[in-house]
Amino acid sequence: MTSAVPPEGEAATPLLARFSPRTQRVLLSYVILLAIYVCCVAVSRDFLTWSTMRLQLVQATFIGLITIGETFAILIGQIDLSVPWTITLSAVLGTNLSALYGHQWVAFAVVILIGGAVGLLNTLGVYVLRVHSLIWTLSVNLLLQGVALIYTNAVAPTTHIPALARFLALGSVSGVPMAFVVWAFFSALTILALTRFRFGRYIYAIGNRQTTALLSGVPLGRVHALVFVLSGLGAAFVGLMLSGYSSQAYLGMGNDYLLPPIAAVVIGGTRLSGGDGGYFGSIAGALTVVFLQAMLITLNVSEGSRQVVFGAILLSLAFLFLKRGR
Amino acid sequence: MADEEAHSATAAKPLLAAVGLTKRFGGVTALRGVDLSLFPGEVHALLGANGAGKSTLVKILAGVEQPDAGEVRIAGGSTYFATPHAALAAGLATVHQELSLFPSLSVAENILIGREPRRLGLWIDRRTMRRRGAELLKSLGAADIDLDTPVGELPLAQAQLVEIAKALSAEPLVLILDEPTSALSIAEVERLIAVTERLRAQGRAIIFISHRLGEIERIADRVSILRSGEKVGKFEPGAFRRDRALQLMLGENWQEARPPERCVQERQAAPSILTVENLTLPRHFSAVSLDLAPGEVLGLAGLEGQGQKEVLFALFGLFRRGLEGKIEIAGRRLHPRSPHQAIAAGLAFIPDDRKSLGGFLGLSVTQNIVIAALDLVRSGPLLSPVAESALVEELIHRLDIRCASADVPLGSLSGGNQQKVVVAKWLTRRAPVYIFCDPTRGVDAGARAGLFAVIRELAAAGSGVLFYSTDISEFPALCDRVLVFREGRIVGTLAGAAVTEPTILDLFFREPGPGAPVGARHKKEWGDQPGSGAEHVEHHE
Numbered sequence: 019m020t021s022a023v024p025p026e027g028e029a030a031t032p033l034l035a036r037f038s039p040r041t042q043r044v045l046l047s048y049v050i051l052l053a054i055y056v057c058c059v060a061v062s063r064d065f066l067t068w069s070t071m072r073l074q075l076v077q078a079t080f081i082g083l084i085t086i087g088e089t090f091a092i093l094i095g096q097i098d099l100s101v102p103w104t105i106t107l108s109a110v111l112g113t114n115l116s117a118l119y120g121h122q123w124v125a126f127a128v129v130i131l132i133g134g135a136v137g138l139l140n141t142l143g144v145y146v147l148r149v150h151s152l153i154w155t156l157s158v159n160l161l162l163q164g165v166a167l168i169y170t171n172a173v174a175p176t177t178h179i180p181a182l183a184r185f186l187a188l189g190s191v192s193g194v195p196m197a198f199v200v201w202a203f204f205s206a207l208t209i210l211a212l213t214r215f216r217f218g219r220y221i222y223a224i225g226n227r228q229t230t231a232l233l234s235g236v237p238l239g240r241v242h243a244l245v246f247v248l249s250g251l252g253a254a255f256v257g258l259m260l261s262g263y264s265s266q267a268y269l270g271m272g273n274d275y276l277l278p279p280i281a282a283v284v285i286g287g288t289r290l291s292g293g294d295g296g297y298f299g300s301i302a303g304a305l306t307v308v309f310l311q312a313m314l315i316t317l318n319v320s321e322g323s324r325q326v327v328f329g330a331i332l333l334s335l336a337f338l339f340l341k342r343g344r
Numbered sequence: 345m346a347d348e349e350a351h352s353a354t355a356a357k358p359l360l361a362a363v364g365l366t367k368r369f370g371g372v373t374a375l376r377g378v379d380l381s382l383f384p385g386e387v388h389a390l391l392g393a394n395g396a397g398k399s400t401l402v403k404i405l406a407g408v409e410q411p412d413a414g415e416v417r418i419a420g421g422s423t424y425f426a427t428p429h430a431a432l433a434a435g436l437a438t439v440h441q442e443l444s445l446f447p448s449l450s451v452a453e454n455i456l457i458g459r460e461p462r463r464l465g466l467w468i469d470r471r472t473m474r475r476r477g478a479e480l481l482k483s484l485g486a487a488d489i490d491l492d493t494p495v496g497e498l499p500l501a502q503a504q505l506v507e508i509a510k511a512l513s514a515e516p517l518v519l520i521l522d523e524p525t526s527a528l529s530i531a532e533v534e535r536l537i538a539v540t541e542r543l544r545a546q547g548r549a550i551i552f553i554s555h556r557l558g559e560i561e562r563i564a565d566r567v568s569i570l571r572s573g574e575k576v577g578k579f580e581p582g583a584f585r586r587d588r589a590l591q592l593m594l595g596e597n598w599q600e601a602r603p604p605e606r607c608v609q610e611r612q613a614a615p616s617i618l619t620v621e622n623l624t625l626p627r628h629f630s631a632v633s634l635d636l637a638p639g640e641v642l643g644l645a646g647l648e649g650q651g652q653k654e655v656l657f658a659l660f661g662l663f664r665r666g667l668e669g670k671i672e673i674a675g676r677r678l679h680p681r682s683p684h685q686a687i688a689a690g691l692a693f694i695p696d697d698r699k700s701l702g703g704f705l706g707l708s709v710t711q712n713i714v715i716a717a718l719d720l721v722r723s724g725p726l727l728s729p730v731a732e733s734a735l736v737e738e739l740i741h742r743l744d745i746r747c748a749s750a751d752v753p754l755g756s757l758s759g760g761n762q763q764k765v766v767v768a769k770w771l772t773r774r775a776p777v778y779i780f781c782d783p784t785r786g787v788d789a790g791a792r793a794g795l796f797a798v799i800r801e802l803a804a805a806g807s808g809v810l811f812y813s814t815d816i817s818e819f820p821a822l823c824d825r826v827l828v829f830r831e832g833r834i835v836g837t838l839a840g841a842a843v844t845e846p847t848i849l850d851l852f853f854r855e856p857g858p859g860a861p862v863g864a865r866h867k868k869e870w871g872d873q874p875g876s877g878a879e880h881v882e883h884h885e
Contacts, residue, residue, distance in 0.1 A: 210726075214726045214727050215725060215726065215727065216718045216719075216722070216727065219711065219714075219715060219718055219727070222704075222707055222711065223704060223707070223711075223715050226704040226705070226706045226707050227704055227705075230702065230703060230704055231704075231715075232662075232682075232683055233660075233683055233693060233695055233702075234683070234715045234716045234769065235683050235684045235686075235687035235688075235715075235716050236684070236715070237682070237684045293704075293706055293707075294706055
């Protein structure tokens with residue numbers, strides 16, 4: 019990937035030594051983003067137009083918002099794989115119930131309830147019962163899938179989407195997509211939380227060495243709960259936005275959001291072993307993943323081959339970053 | 345050694361002879377030119393303080409570690425053992441302190457594990473296996489142990505006999521028993537001694553390691569004494585003398601141990617800053633009562649594993665369940681269920697192993713120091729970088745921490761400086777009670793002196809300090825009072841000038857009288873210890 023931009027790579031080499039390894043990884047993730055974007059433009063001039071870019075930014079917002087919780091989770095050495103069906107369940111339930119009660123705020127209440135409940139359930143399994151988060155959160159994902167299937171067997175999904183959800187996904191504020199504004203706001207908050215809040219310090223402490231964190235008085239249970247609840251809330255919120263975006267809520271709408279957010283975190287330079295990384299890199303990661311998907315679609319690659327190529331590229335990126343991490 | 349040659353000339357040839365064993369770990373010489381010879385039908389005791397090199401010697405003999413110089417001769421051949429398997433094949437079996445049994449497998453399965461009799465080389469011959477297991481247990485006089493019981497359900501003493509039977513299944517010529525009695529009650533120790541005598545009568549050679557001089561007096565034929573990695577003396581059969589042995593273990597001038605130079609602080613009428621009454625944690629310690637005055641340094645001494653460390657862990661909230669008794673800090677009751685709570689109540693805890701417990705090696709010096717004081721450097725919801733760096737710079741200066749900047753990762757600092765950072769973390773808040781849990785392990789002499797100065801400063805500023813160390817010599821140098829632990833109980837209190845190495849050691853080793861209560865520790869099963877703090881800590885790893 020970097021070979022696409024040899025000038026940057028070569029010019030950066032002597033400079034790189036001045037930065038900490040962590041900064042280097044973040045820089046690298048932006049170099050990769052640039053390289054992917056250059057590739058996109060090479061494939062199609064459309065990527066220079068605002069209408070195409072606008073589409074990509076909205077897509078990146080969905081992944082980026084999920085990536086917030088995933089970055090927290092990976093930083094404390096865990097992972098959250100319950101995202102896809104949290105998205106779907108929140109979208110289906112939120113839109114149906116708000117149509118039923120005739121008030122769009124019901125949808126937001128559902129988002130908070132589902133996100134919070136999923137987060138607490140994950141905390142129960144991962145922190146209290148000490149099941150490996152990979153297993154537990156994936157199982158919770160299955161559980162949510164079951165709940166969604168049972169619900170939709172009884173009640174058909176509605177196409178009556180809350181106006182606010184449509185506005186968040188499709189609206190604009192003086193030309194800037196509303197979705198992007200939302201992402202920018204939460205990104206800033208996340209970066210602030212990780213660098214300047216007590217919560218952020220606790221997260222790095224736990225990810226670095228949980229025993230030491232315990233002995234330093236870090237409230238492990240509370241931090242785990244907050245991380246998983248935030249991750250659940252992010253996914254549930256994205257569910258509502260997605261229903262506004264496609265003007266419907268349907269089963270399986272979250273299925274494409276299992277691995278891309280994790281790929282975004284890894285490309286963003288956060289180490290999967292925890293304790294090292296941050297959200298600034300994850301932003302580049304989310305954009306990279308979206309551009310990569312868009313490029314493969316533009317190239318008219320068939321669905322199957324697209325997945326193969328996407329998977330292969332993610333694997334090599336993951337390899338690149340994990341190797342650098344050691 | 346000349347007298348050993350004399351011995352070999354008059355009696356049988358040695359079964360095993362270690363010659364000039366030397367082992368270094370990094371810059372530390374753990375073992376320096378140690379000789380040892382073992383004859384058939386003898387019990388050879390190894391004696392030495394913690395860190396004297398006993399475990400290193402045993403590990404080399406067992407093939408776990410390889411010596412940097414020297415060799416082990418067994419049955420005339422000259423070799424050292426590259427792997428534990430090679431040692432076993434050459435006829436040397438070790439029963440380690442930590443049992444290596446599978447709790448869910450039966451006694452018979454455990455005894456013959458890896459050596460199961462087979463039919464046609466395929467499936468396990470259970471009948472032969474049971475017969476062999478029964479024979480081995482019988483040879484130990486332990487025929488009462490049921491062959492089909494899962495080992496996890498046996499009491500510790502019986503599990504230990506199973507472990508010995510397992511070692512004997514390889515028909516070893518030499519058997520090493522590494523502190524086999526440290527966890528046993530008095531009656532159980534009797535049985536183990538009887539077993540050892542039986543093994544000796546069978547013509548095997550036994551290396552017996554124990555801290556209990558009384559046992560060694562009873563069972564050992566010859567005794568070798570290690571100090572600081574060197575063999576400093578030995579006793580021929582019948583020549584063992586307790587006081588001389590202690591002298592050899594501690595160095596020639598131990599009797600001159602000076603009375604503490606600092607004046608013993610008058611215990612003021614001021615109320616205790618920490619009061620503990622009848623603190624009990626089943627299997628770890630029982631009925632521990634202590635009180636700590638402001639400005640006092642109180643030592644908790646004892647051999648490793650006597651419950652003193654667990655008391656400190658319990659105070660800091662690392663045992664969630666099973667803790668009974670009363671803890672008061674500055675007059676307020678504390679039910680410590682987490683370090684978070686304990687810190688809020690006014691405790692600070694400096695742990696023993698800086699790599700695994702004390703610091704975040706991947707985080708910056710600043711992040712390490714302020715982690716326990718984030719509430720002190722906040723302005724509103726945000727952490728203030730200005731307040732942070734002011735706090736950190738002051739501490740770096742005060743403790744003379746050598747680092748390129750406060751932003752470099754802790755892992756890039758030297759060991760002593762890392763330990764200083766861990767201490768600095770707790771100086772950010774003026775805790776009423778400081779717990780130092782073996783803080784000097786792996787720290788050089790200079791850093792240790794600095795640490796002691798810090799501890800005295802803390803005490804002078806009115807904090808109470810609880811101090812535990814595996815190095816006995818640190819208690820007289822630092823403590824106003826010392827409580828000595830054995831088997832989970834306080835067996836003695838020393839104060840002021842009475843705090844000396846010999847007086848502490850005397851309390852360590854004094855045999856409990858016949859009426860003395862048996863320690864609560866290990867009374868039940870050795871297998872699982874639900875809710876124990878140690879487990880808690882390990883789990884978080």
